[in-house]
Amino acid sequence: MNQVITPPAPKNSASKGRKWRWFHRFGSPAWVYRFASNWAPRFGVVAGVLFLIGLYQGLVVAPPDYQMGDSYRIIFVHVPSAWLSMFSYFVMAVAAAIGLVWRMKVANITARSIAPLGALFTFCALVTGSLWGKPTWGTYWVWDARLTSELILLFLFIGFIALHDAFEDRRTAARASAILAIVGVVNLPIIHFSVEWWNTLHQGSTVTRLDGPTIDSRMLSPLLIMFLAFNFYFAAAVLNRLRVSLLDLERKTNWVKELVHG
Numbered sequence: 287m288n289q290v291i292t293p294p295a296p297k298n299s300a301s302k303g304r305k306w307r308w309f310h311r312f313g314s315p316a317w318v319y320r321f322a323s324n325w326a327p328r329f330g331v332v333a334g335v336l337f338l339i340g341l342y343q344g345l346v347v348a349p350p351d352y353q354m355g356d357s358y359r360i361i362f363v364h365v366p367s368a369w370l371s372m373f374s375y376f377v378m379a380v381a382a383a384i385g386l387v388w389r390m391k392v393a394n395i396t397a398r399s400i401a402p403l404g405a406l407f408t409f410c411a412l413v414t415g416s417l418w419g420k421p422t423w424g425t426y427w428v429w430d431a432r433l434t435s436e437l438i439l440l441f442l443f444i445g446f447i448a449l450h451d452a453f454e455d456r457r458t459a460a461r462a463s464a465i466l467a468i469v470g471v472v473n474l475p476i477i478h479f480s481v482e483w484w485n486t487l488h489q490g491s492t493v494t495r496l497d498g499p500t501i502d503s504r505m506l507s508p509l510l511i512m513f514l515a516f517n518f519y520f521a522a523a524v525l526n527r528l529r530v531s532l533l534d535l536e537r538k539t540n541w542v543k544e545l546v547h548g
Contacts, residue, residue, distance in 0.1 A: 312393075315392055315532050315536050315539075316536075318392050318528065319529055319532045319533070319536075322528050322529045323529060326521075329518045329519075329522035329525065330518075330519070330522035333515050333519040333522055336511055336518060337515045339508075340511035340514075342508075343507060344505075344509070344512065347508070348504050349504055349505075354421065357421045357422070358418075360414050360417060363410070363414050363512070364410075364415055366512050367407045367410040367414060368407075368411040368415070368436070369513065370404075370407040370517070371408035371439060372439070372477060373517075374520060375404050375439060375442065375467075375470065375474065376474060378397045378446070378467055379467040379468055381394075382397040382463065382464035382467040383464060383467075386460070386465070391535070392532070394464070395531045395532060396528060397467065398460075399527035399531055401443055401446050402443075402447065403527070404443045405440060405443035405444060408440040408443060409440060411436060412437060415433065431476075431480035431481070432477060432480040438473055439470075439477065442467075445466055446463050446470075449462050449466055450462075
C-alpha cells in the first residue's frame with residue numbers, strides 16, 4: 287500500500303502565519319477596543335511621568351545657551367512637536383493606505399483618529415517656532431522653506447479632516463481622504479531635507495547627525511526625555527480616540543451591547 291508523504295512546511299511558515307494573525311487581529315474592532323483599553327492608560331501614565339522629568343530637567347537643570355540664553359528652552363516643546371507632526375502624518379497615511387487596499391475599517395478609523403492630533407502637533411510646532419524665531423531671527427515668520435512646508439503639512443491635516451467629513455458615505459470619505467494622505471507624503475522629505483536642499487534661516491540638525499550630536503549633553507538628555515513623553519502621549523491619545531470612535535461605529539453590534547450591559 288502506497289503511503290502519501292506530505293512535504294514538510296517551510297521553517298518560516300509558522301512565523302509568517304503569526305505575523306498575519308496579528309495583522310488580522312487589528313482588523314477586529316472588538317480586539318482593537320480591548321487592546322486600546324488596556325494600553326491607553328499605561329501609555330498615559332508613562333507620558334505624564336516623562337513630562338514631569340523632562341520639563342524639570344529642561345527648565346531647571348539644563349544650563350542657558352551661550353548665545354540665546356534661556357529662550358532656547360522652547361526647543362523642549364518645539365522639536366518634539368515638529369517630529370510628531372511628521373511622524374503622525376506618516377502613520378496616518380500608512381493607516382489610510384491599509385484601509386484603502388484591504389478595506390479595513392479599523393485602519394480608516396485609526397487614520398481619522400490621528401488627523402486632529404497631527405494637526406495639533408503641527409500647529410504647536412509652527413507657533414513655538416515663531417516664538418523662538420523672534421529673538422533668534424528678529425521676526426516671527428519668514429517664508430522659509432521648512433516653515434512653509436510645515437505650514438503645508440498643517441493644511442494637509444485640515445484637508446484630510448475636511449475631506450473625510452465632506453461625504454456622508456463612510457467608504458467614499460475614507461477612500462478620498464486616503465488618496466489625499468498618500469499623495470501628501472511627498473511633503474515629508476521636503477520638510478526634513480529643506481535645510482540641506484535650500485539656503486534657509488532654519489538651523490540644521492543638532493541631534494541626528496552622523497558625526498554625533500552637537501548639543502550639550504545636559505540639554506540633550508531632557509530633549510530625548512521630552513521626545514519619549516510626546517510619543518507616549520501620542521500613543522495614549524490615539525488609542526483613546528480610537529476607543530470612542532469604535533464604540534460609535536459599532537454601537538449596534540453584539541460585542542458593544544454586551545460591553546454596555548455587561
